[in-house]
Amino acid sequence: MTAEVESSSSAVGAGGRESRLGPLIITLFGLYARGERNWLSVASVIRLMADLGVEGQAVRSAVSRLKRRGVLRGERHEGAAGYAVADGTLEVLAEGDIRIFERHRAESGDGWLVVVFSVPESERDKRHALRAALTRLGFGTAAPGVWVAPGILADETRRTLQRLGLTPYVDIFTGDHFAFGDLSAKVREWWDLDELTALYADFLARYRPLGERVAAGGIAPQEAFGSYLPMLTEWRRLPYRDPGLPLSLLPAGWNGESAGALFEALDRTLREPAHAHAQAVIHQAG
Numbered sequence: 001m002t003a004e005v006e007s008s009s010s011a012v013g014a015g016g017r018e019s020r021l022g023p024l025i026i027t028l029f030g031l032y033a034r035g036e037r038n039w040l041s042v043a044s045v046i047r048l049m050a051d052l053g054v055e056g057q058a059v060r061s062a063v064s065r066l067k068r069r070g071v072l073r074g075e076r077h078e079g080a081a082g083y084a085v086a087d088g089t090l091e092v093l094a095e096g097d098i099r100i101f102e103r104h105r106a107e108s109g110d111g112w113l114v115v116v117f118s119v120p121e122s123e124r125d126k127r128h129a130l131r132a133a134l135t136r137l138g139f140g141t142a143a144p145g146v147w148v149a150p151g152i153l154a155d156e157t158r159r160t161l162q163r164l165g166l167t168p169y170v171d172i173f174t175g176d177h178f179a180f181g182d183l184s185a186k187v188r189e190w191w192d193l194d195e196l197t198a199l200y201a202d203f204l205a206r207y208r209p210l211g212e213r214v215a216a217g218g219i220a221p222q223e224a225f226g227s228y229l230p231m232l233t234e235w236r237r238l239p240y241r242d243p244g245l246p247l248s249l250l251p252a253g254w255n256g257e258s259a260g261a262l263f264e265a266l267d268r269t270l271r272e273p274a275h276a277h278a279q280a281v282i283h284q285a286g
Contacts (some may be wrong), residue, residue, distance in 0.1 A: 021058060022062055030093045031232070031274075034085065040083060041282075045082075071089050110150055111150075123169075126169055137149065138239075138244070191243075191245070207266060214269050
């Protein structure tokens, strides 16, 4: 699951609560539809979202928006109305799974990835698409048209730009920072580390009490589902904002490490009971 899909679904209507429905529904389909022949019935989606306190009409409206944007597609299975994840979205979700659940942090010896692009003025939409794609991948901006990321993102970057049809405008280089200046200072220029620190601090403040409560006494399946889906939806943006910079270049005591450890603990303890609850509802609702 990934922020790339989420970016097409963030405006779900008036109010902050409704603006979260699209990303929540994408998380729901990413977690549970792919294991059910890539399909969930409308009834099961409405029932599962009700466990998050969302009423049915709001769910129908949000799902319809995702369908219009090509994220989902309507299908009927054995007479039951439902939705499948569109083919392009499936590919994006699979890439997102790696970034979210198999996150890696670069080391100083991994080198750097440099993307240089040039787009004709007549194709400004491609320039926007390139900038958006590189931002979602976690690149920092070293200079106009020159974007930098840890070398560990090379394969993912190549796949993403190929999938989006942007390769004619791009050159990609890998190598080391040879000279000049303090690289730690430059990293602060290329990435907004203060914003990242604040985002991680918010995640820790929001979900550390949940982690402590679950560690102390476990959690029932329905409650696990109600906690896991919003937590994962909140978290899945962060591995894209943070490209996994080497710790040696980050501020001492970087709270991204603590936030990552909390996410891994919550994922480990909530995933299975949440899945059990979702399966029960999906198979009962049909």
